[in-house]
Amino acid sequence: MTPRRPAHSLAAVHAIWEVVLLVPPGRVATYGQVAHEAGLPGRARLVGKALKLLPDDSPVPWHRVLNASGRISLPAGGPRELQSSLLSAEGVEVREGRVDLKRFRWHP
DNA sequence: CTGTTGACCAAGG
């Protein structure tokens, strides 16, 4: 049998992806915000976990999710630069790996 | 079983 896994966990991951799918181009959301919108308040870490599980060809706009400080939470050397350029390409200003949430935050 | 580790966060110093 496939390894058992708590059903609510998978449902949570799915709910997270659905919320991220709602973030429009040119706007960003925070991990905590996504968790809250997905009905999982206080579980921002799970959001990071869920996004890490996404395949490279996923339609889920993972690059529009930043931490509470408006900073990119990825290590330098690849993913970080990719996220930065994807955001820039949509008109989101990224400076020193950082975005001004007052201007670019998504308000559902 | 316990301990550590995260794409996190809010509050305090």
Added chain:
DNA sequence: ACCTTGGCCAACA
């Protein structure tokens, strides 16, 4: 603006 602490919770060693 930076660092620490406590909270969060699933995966792993």
